[in-house]
Amino acid sequence: MNIFADIRTSVIETLDALVAEGRLPSGLSWGAVAVEPPRDPAHGDMATNAAMVLAKPADKAPRDIAVELAERLTSDPRIATAEVAGPGFINIRLVPEVWHDVVAEAIDAGRSFGHSGLGAGVKVNIEYVSANPTGPLHVGHTRGAVFGDALAALLEFAGYDVTREYYINDGGAQVDVLARSAYERYREANGLSPEIAEGLYPGDYLVPVGEALKVKYGDRLLNLPEGEWLTEVRDFATDAMMELIREDLATLGVKMDHFFSEKSLYGTGRIEAAIAELKKRGLIYKGTLEPPKGKVPEDWEPREQTLFKSTEHGDDVDRPIMKSDGAWTYFAPDIAYHWDKIARGFDELIDVFGADHGGYVKRMNAAVSALSDGRVPVDIKLTQLVKLYKNGEPFKMSKRAGTFITLRDVVEEVGADVTRFVMLTRKNDAPLDFDFAKVTEQSKDNPVFYVQYAHARVRSVMRRAETMHLDWSDNARLEDEAEFTVAKKIAEWPRLIEIAARNHEPHRVAFYLYELASDFHALWNKGNDNSALRFVQEGNPQATAAKIALPRAVAVVIANGLRILGVTPVEEMR
């Protein structure tokens, strides 16, 4: 139940009735008619703009429509008052029973409260993380992992059929570099001193890989020319890195449905097939690009390449898919990969990239648009930088010195729950400050704590109520303003889910939970002054049952929200 959608339906039925009676002209569109919570609670529980958006097409004064509409709306038993205000708003107040019903429904529906038919089984593929398999995941990947995972859960909650996917970049030159780096560690394991040349990966994490290579191959690969060991070492090292990455993701609670290998596209005709699709549409040609303006590379010279006419689908320049030497560019397997997703029947695609990949958005959009003839929308979400701090001091990282902070460092330091919540306290495209000290602080300054604390408070009173052997009725008795404030916030949950899902913005869930927790803490505190508002009424099981329904509903919503974010709701604070 989404009370805002329900009342909107009522508004529209009323409008239809007005049309049927000739009070409004026929043929009007209700698309712009909205029923929303007002900014100022003094304006009521919800407001509709119907009269204003219909005034012009209906050729009537907004207030005339509003007066007529408002008068009829009150015949809806849920609507207590409907008043015309301002330029033509209709401010609606609902009867108290509605809010009691919301509380009962939240408790009754439990984990499914807020589920939406929005997705209606639409198949969505969400690709995230997709880090090169050349080492452990670092902080930047962590944000992408958390964001993608929360978005996936959010869409599932909203009724979408979601596939979580990771694209393994195991087809390019970087995995050869990985192989050479691992080979040096293999030599080291054999008692030789490794030569980590400039450009190789120096990290310690390859030491065990070298040792494992020794276990598998003994000394047989020593003193062989690179051509004879490269493939085997590369595959071995890549598998080891993917195993490492899977473990890293597991510590965060991220589990992919599907890993897709770039390598599987090469030599199998799959790239060729995807390019053939573009060729079929007349979007492949041979040509020479202009040099990039502004920053001209020293060694630039015009070369003829095979190009994708991405400008036909909104890109700024056409993009090379094959180099002048006949090898595919990195973009070619990307096209093939996305063609594969389309061929697998996904209705919508989402890619989560780091902000440094912003330059690829237009070309990927163009590729998907071309390959699906505009049928499959692709939304590319960029996650901005994470700046690390400790007690307000910037945390210096140096890749060269190998002192970069890994995902595992972060999770071990503050825990997966805190990591996930904090990463979602900013919009994906806003930079994020992550202070190791502050995120674990137990105070209201810390949103993770604040929301968890609200949940723990509810569980605490529920444990107390257990001892009273009361009848756990879903029927709340709401009396105080603060109680209605909380119930009304709960009523917004289903609507919030739809907005967040539609915009692909899981951070909205985190912000909402903070607001709900705030309303709840306020109510709790009111119980300090006014014992009638306490959830546990000593020696009175009936009164307690009636008062404890509301916090129970709060806990349901907080738990559902936290689960979407991938955070475990806690039973008590420790």
Place this chain on the structure above:
RNA sequence: GGCCCCGUAGCUCAGAGGAUAGAGCGACCGCCUCCUAAGCGGUAGGUCGAUGGUUCGACUCCAUCCGGGGCCGCCA
């Protein structure tokens, strides 16, 4: 030079085209005999970067400009 993101209170940030633009921090003033004060209430603080445009209505959409960041031929 081009493209993308950002610009909202002193600071960090929310804000489906709606009414008098919000929250937290910081500052100031209050609230524990009472389910966790790990909390709550109040006060102060704003030309929503600028100028035009669309609209009944613009922080929101469009254009131009200013400021900050990122990316920019065959690299991955």
